[in-house]
Each structure stands twice: as C-alpha cells, then as structure tokens.
Amino acid sequence: MALKTGTMLKNRILFRQLFDNASFTYTYLLGDVNSKECIIIDPVLEQVKRDFKLVNELGLKLKFAMNTHMHADHITGSGYLKQLSGCKSVISKMSGAQADIYLEDEDIFSFGNYNLKALATPGHTNGCLSYYFEDQQMVFTGDTLLIRGCGRTDFQEGSPEVLYKSVHSKIFTLPLDTIVYPAHDYKGVMSSSVAEELKFNPRLTKSLKEFVDIMNNLNLDYPKQIDKAVPANRVCGLHDIPDDIDIKIK
Numbered sequence: 001m002a003l004k005t006g007t008m009l010k011n012r013i014l015f016r017q018l019f020d021n022a023s024f025t026y027t028y029l030l031g032d033v034n035s036k037e038c039i040i041i042d043p044v045l046e047q048v049k050r051d052f053k054l055v056n057e058l059g060l061k062l063k064f065a066m067n068t069h070m071h072a073d074h075i076t077g078s079g080y081l082k083q084l085s086g087c088k089s090v091i092s093k094m095s096g097a098q099a100d101i102y103l104e105d106e107d108i109f110s111f112g113n114y115n116l117k118a119l120a121t122p123g124h125t126n127g128c129l130s131y132y133f134e135d136q137q138m139v140f141t142g143d144t145l146l147i148r149g150c151g152r153t154d155f156q157e158g159s160p161e162v163l164y165k166s167v168h169s170k171i172f173t174l175p176l177d178t179i180v181y182p183a184h185d186y187k188g189v190m191s192s193s194v195a196e197e198l199k200f201n202p203r204l205t206k207s208l209k210e211f212v213d214i215m216n217n218l219n220l221d222y223p224k225q226i227d228k229a230v231p232a233n234r235v236c237g238l239h240d241i242p243d244d245i246d247i248k249i250k
Ligand SMILES: N[C@@H](CCC(=O)N[C@@H](CSS)C(=O)NCC(=O)O)C(=O)O
Pocket: 023, 071, 072, 073, 143, 149, 150, 151, 152, 153, 184, 218, 220, 221, 222, 223, 224, 225
C-alpha cells in the first residue's frame, strides 16, 4: 500500500537523491505531493527496480524518465522504466539518442504543478542539458558541472572551450544560492551551490586558457562501460529485462 504523504506541507516538493555505487551516479526523483506526478533524472539501469519500487511506495506516477545527456559510463534506466511504468523518455535533440520527447535550450517541461527549464550546456557532449528548477532553487547539471570539477571533454564531441562557455553563461549566471545537483560525484559529496562553485571550483575559476590546458591534460582512463553504454543509450537504454537476467555489466 502506498504511503500517505504531504498532509502537513502541501506545497513541499518530494525530492530524493539516489546513488549507484558502481558508476557513482546520482539519480534524482522529483514528485508533486498534490498531483502525485513525478519525474526521474538520470536513472541507472541496474537501479531501476529500486527506483520504481520507491515511486510506487510513495504513491507517485512516473511521467518522465529524463537524461541530462547520452551517458558513456552506465546504461540509462529510461528504456526499462518506460517498460515498467509507461512513462515517456526525454533527452536533448542534440544528443543523437532515441527518446519519446526531445528538448532544446529554454524548453519548459512540467510535472504536476511544477515547471523546469532545459538549459543547453554543451561541452562534455553536444547534447548536454542542465535542468533548472527555479521554484525550488535547484539545478541538475549532469556532467557539465560537477562538484569542484566538471565533465571531461576528451570524447563524445567534448570541447573544453564550449564547456567553459556553457558553465559561465548558463550556470554561473543563475542565482547564487541555487543548489547544484550533478550526475556524479567520486568523493561522496552530494550537492553544491552556484556560489560555492564560482568560488572554489578548481577548474572553472581559471581563465579559459588555463581551463583548456587543465582539460587537455586530465589523462583519465576511458569509462569501463563505454563500449556497451553508448550504443545502448543511443536507443534509450535496454528494454524488457526479464527477472532472471543479471543486468550487471561485467
Ligand atoms: N572511472 C569511471 C569514469 C569516470 C569518468 O570518466 N567520469 C566522467 C563522467 S561519466 S561520462 C567525467 O567526466 N569525469 C570528469 C572527472 O574529472 O573525473 C568509469 O570507469 O566509469
């Protein structure tokens, strides 16, 4: 039986930050307590059953499974969530990935009584979007802006110059107390703020020239799942996963 929620604080948003400890990915659940509509941002395939169980326990109805970009390090849970819930999948038009709904810069989308705005923030990939939730002073930055870091720019059409411009023009211009929720953190930090990143981000506080130099010398290994994740994510992740199949990527 679904939990009864929202009896005291009618306008409070239902918000959960969920974690996948294999890929260090944060998945976000946002729900409208009144209408019961909810969305999920950046679901991970291996965690779909956990996330969908939570949606049901909270008495919510999933409207959109959204991605901030075509991920390279994990397979999105969008396809499987579609299969389980009948929700629509959402990604940017520029991502080159299949989805039911495509967003572009400044597009507004809603769940329940709430609106979010898509901000085109390319640089990590061409199709990176950040999702700005002005009403709750939140921004979901995907891999564009990480906490004290940023997405790498050495594959998937990455460009340090483009990423620098995206962050400075689209994220750092948001109200200073906007809370930044990234797609990953590798050090256990869960959120930041625009003010904090403007002051302490060791990459993006530098000049463009210094930033480009840093990004061109990160020398990171490619994500372990890249060869499976990108082709799967191009078709909205995997669908129809039977119960007896171990969906963990070896
Ligand atoms: N070791 C991980 C991949 C780590 C990684 O490359 N992370 C990406 C975001 S996922 S596309 C990134 O942009 N990192 C930036 C950084 O500075 O770490 C794996 O094998 O999956």
